[in-house]
Amino acid sequence: DTAVSQTPKYLVTQMGNDKSIKCEQNLGHDTMYWYKQDSKKFLKIMFSYNNKELIINETVPNRFSPKSPDKAHLNLHINSLELGDSAVYFCASSQSDTGRYGYTFGSGTRLTVV
Amino acid sequence: AQSVTQPDIHITVSEGASLELRCNYSYGATPYLFWYVQSPGQGLQLLLKYFSGDTLVQGIKGFEAEFKRSQSSFNLRKPSVHWSDAAEYFCALKTSYDKVIFGPGTSLSVIP
Numbered sequence: 001d002t003a004v005s006q007t008p009k010y011l012v013t014q015m016g017n018d019k020s021i022k023c024e025q026n027l028g029h030d031t032m033y034w035y036k037q038d039s040k041k042f043l044k045i046m047f048s049y050n051n052k053e054l055i056i057n058e059t060v061p062n063r064f065s066p067k068s069p070d071k072a073h074l075n076l077h078i079n080s081l082e083l084g085d086s087a088v089y090f091c092a093s094s095q096s097d098t099g100r101y102g103y104t105f106g107s108g109t110r111l112t113v114v
Numbered sequence: 115a116q117s118v119t120q121p122d123i124h125i126t127v128s129e130g131a132s133l134e135l136r137c138n139y140s141y142g143a144t145p146y147l148f149w150y151v152q153s154p155g156q157g158l159q160l161l162l163k164y165f166s167g168d169t170l171v172q173g174i175k176g177f178e179a180e181f182k183r184s185q186s187s188f189n190l191r192k193p194s195v196h197w198s199d200a201a202e203y204f205c206a207l208k209t210s211y212d213k214v215i216f217g218p219g220t221s222l223s224v225i226p
Contacts, residue, residue, distance in 0.1 A: 004157070040218070041152075041202055041218070041219045041221075042216075042218055042219075043158075043204065043216040045213055045214070045215070048213075055212075056211075056212075056213055090157055090158070092157075092158075100146045100165055100208055101163070102148050102160040102163050103158070103160065103214065104160070105150075105157035105158040105159070106157050107155075107156055107157045108155075108156070108157050
């Protein structure tokens with residue numbers, strides 16, 4: 001049983017399109033996150049949700065919109081995709097909204113915008 | 115400013131040799147610190163964490179890390195490296211805003 005699962009694993013799309021990435025966790029955690037990993041492997045937090053409520057919203061273009069229908073799911077919708085959005089996007093979850101127990105990560109979604 | 119640095123971008127060791135990966139942090143209070151490993155094409159896996167108590171922390175896969183407040187360091191060690199340890203290693207810090215920030219990573223190569 002995968003603890004944090006993301007779909008799709010790979011996404012290739014043209015500039016200007018709209019796409020979504022889905023994330024689900026079966027750990028019973030209250031908090032979920034989206035991180036972006038660039039080509040240099042640098043990881044940057046984008047959003048976090050605790051029990052369906054947004055608690056961290058970094059300086060991310062408003063083309064990115066997270067949605068959490070329940071505490072086990074956190075989806076990421078991206079409008080008007082740009083070349084610079086190409087990256088690996090990781091979903092993660094933790095049992096505390098303080099992050100002090102560490103995160104469980106999904107295996108990532110590699111987004112390529114052409 | 116709260117930050118994490120990993121001075122070594124890339125390290126190569128021979129299989130069976132010992133390993134130490136360096137991590138330095140900047141934080142005003144007692145930090146929560148973590149080490150994660152990312153194998154190629156995979157997500158990150160938590161190796162170990164520190165937030166109080168014993169400064170030598172044991173983790174999974176035979177890794178340990180030592181917290182040294184005087185040096186603002188949290189170095190990761192393993193006595194004998196296996197070829198399967200080749201991966202990217204990230205040190206991370208929980209900030210006072212309850213965000214976890216990651217260092218730039220150290221890429222480990224293992225020579226058979």
